[in-house]
Amino acid sequence: MKLGVLTNLMGEKPLSEVLDYLAPKGVQTVEIGCGGYPGNAHANPEVLLRDEAALEAFKKTIADHGMSISALSAHGNPLHPNKAVAKEFDDALTNAVLLAEKLGVEVINCFSGCPGDCDASERPNWIVCPWPDDFLEILEWQWNEKLIPYWKEKVAFAKEHHVHKFALEMHPGFCVYNPASALRLREAVGPEIGVNFDPSHLIWQGIDPVMAIRTLGEAGAIFHFHAKDTKVDKYNTALNGVLDTKRYSDELHRSWIFRSCGYGNDYNYWKDMVSALMLAGYEGALSIEHEDSLMSVNEGLTKAISFLKEVLISEKLGEMWWA
Numbered sequence: 080m081k082l083g084v085l086t087n088l089m090g091e092k093p094l095s096e097v098l099d100y101l102a103p104k105g106v107q108t109v110e111i112g113c114g115g116y117p118g119n120a121h122a123n124p125e126v127l128l129r130d131e132a133a134l135e136a137f138k139k140t141i142a143d144h145g146m147s148i149s150a151l152s153a154h155g156n157p158l159h160p161n162k163a164v165a166k167e168f169d170d171a172l173t174n175a176v177l178l179a180e181k182l183g184v185e186v187i188n189c190f191s192g193c194p195g196d197c198d199a200s201e202r203p204n205w206i207v208c209p210w211p212d213d214f215l216e217i218l219e220w221q222w223n224e225k226l227i228p229y230w231k232e233k234v235a236f237a238k239e240h241h242v243h244k245f246a247l248e249m250h251p252g253f254c255v256y257n258p259a260s261a262l263r264l265r266e267a268v269g270p271e272i273g274v275n276f277d278p279s280h281l282i283w284q285g286i287d288p289v290m291a292i293r294t295l296g297e298a299g300a301i302f303h304f305h306a307k308d309t310k311v312d313k314y315n316t317a318l319n320g321v322l323d324t325k326r327y328s329d330e331l332h333r334s335w336i337f338r339s340c341g342y343g344n345d346y347n348y349w350k351d352m353v354s355a356l357m358l359a360g361y362e363g364a365l366s367i368e369h370e371d372s373l374m375s376v377n378e379g380l381t382k383a384i385s386f387l388k389e390v391l392i393s394e395k396l397g398e399m400w401w402a
Contacts, residue, residue: 080356080391082384083108083149083364085305088376090120094137097121098144104384108149109141110188110303110366113178114171115155122151124174127181134181149364150186150246150275150303151175156253157233158192158225160200168192172233180240186302186363187237188246188275191255191264194225205252226254227267234271246275246302257284258291265300277305277368278352282343283321283335289355296359304356306365306387308343311335327372339371339379341386349390357392365391 086109089097101109113122127134141148153175155168175187193203196217206218234245247255247264255261255274265272274295278288295301311321316334323334330336340349353365365387371379 080353080362080393081107081147081149081364082387082391083110083306083366084380084384085110085112085117085152085366085368086121087112087117087152088369088380090118094121095140095144098140098146102144102146104381105388106146106384108147108364108366110150110152110364111148112152113175114153115168115189117152117154119171122178124171124178128174128177138182148182148184149366150188151179151182151184152188154188154190154248156190156192156203158194158229158254159203160195160198161202165192173236176237176240176242179242185242186244186246186275187242188248188303190250190253191226191247191260192229193253194221196220203252205254221254222263222267226264230264230268230272234268237271243271244273244302245271246273248275248277248280248305250277250280251284257281257286258294261295261300262298265298270299273300273302275303275305276301277307279305279307279309279337279343279368279370282309283311285321289351292352292355292359296355296361299360301356301359301361303363304361304365305368306340306383307368307370308338308340309335310338310343330372336372337370339369339374339386340367340383342371342373342382346386346390349386353390353392 084101084106086097111122113119113124127137153171155171157165157169157172159165179187193205196204206214209215249256249261255264261274281288281291312334319334321334325333367383369379
């Protein structure tokens with residue numbers, strides 16, 4: 080496993096400066112946003128796909144810092160019922176595939192998307208309960224008419240460009256938000272569909288990350304890992320449950336907030352996750368996504384790096400010398 084960082088948290092700085100900051104801290108690989116919600120501050124496909132000199136300079140910047148790229152990220156909602164919005168996110172995903180081909184990157188991180196409830200919708204409709212019956216009817220329409228056809232087409236396109244791993248982040252608000260929905264889409268579309276395993280979104284749903292890693296790992300569906308923690312406030316949750324629409328900045332009253340690694344759950348919790356990843360055969364990055372609203376970028380990232388160095392397993396065992 081390698082220690083990584085999603086670089087968009089320092090998108091205001093040139094990539095070379097970001098890597099100058101990260102390399103001495105022991106970061107070995109970077110996840111680069113190239114469109115959609117992560118932005119494209121460090122890798123703009125509109126430039127890199129058309130300017131060979133810029134592409135070579137980009138690759139040299141990574142190599143000169145002794146790093147690799149763990150994934151390109153283009154999170155968004157390509158199934159948004161507003162066609163203009165959907166096209167913007169779909170174009171970002173298409174460009175991510177084309178750039179990954181140029182760079183030899185294997186993994187594209189993204190969201191599954193979420194349609195509306197019919198072709199006349201203007202907003203996404205995330206279904207979270209089976210009754211009244213309208214909801215299940217909407218859900219089946221979303222999957223059969225929108226989600227599965229879209230990903231079959233996108234996977235076919237990606238395979239033509241030698242890209243074989245879409246790592247869908249299981250994120251509430253989108254059709255794929257837990258292991259069951261991820262595996263349902265993988266079964267319908269193919270082994271090119273996997274997950275960018277981000278425990279922070281699972282923790283507040285009440286999902287055990289180790290159980291999820293075991294299940295997804297057994298299916299060979301873990302393509303990438305986001306290192307981000309969540310702290311569940313037991314008092315606010317006891318009062319209102321975990322479904323919470325208060326803004327992320329209202330930390331005092333929310334049922335849960337995102338935290339830097341170690342500030343939501345302790346070393347044992349994270350060591351269990353890392354051990355489960357090893358058992359699942361995952362050898363990729365633990366890519367820090369810093370979204371802790373109580374810490375600055377520097378402090379939150381520095382503490383996450385220090386914490387993960389204590390839990391990350393980086394050496395292959397080989398033979399069991401005692402067996």
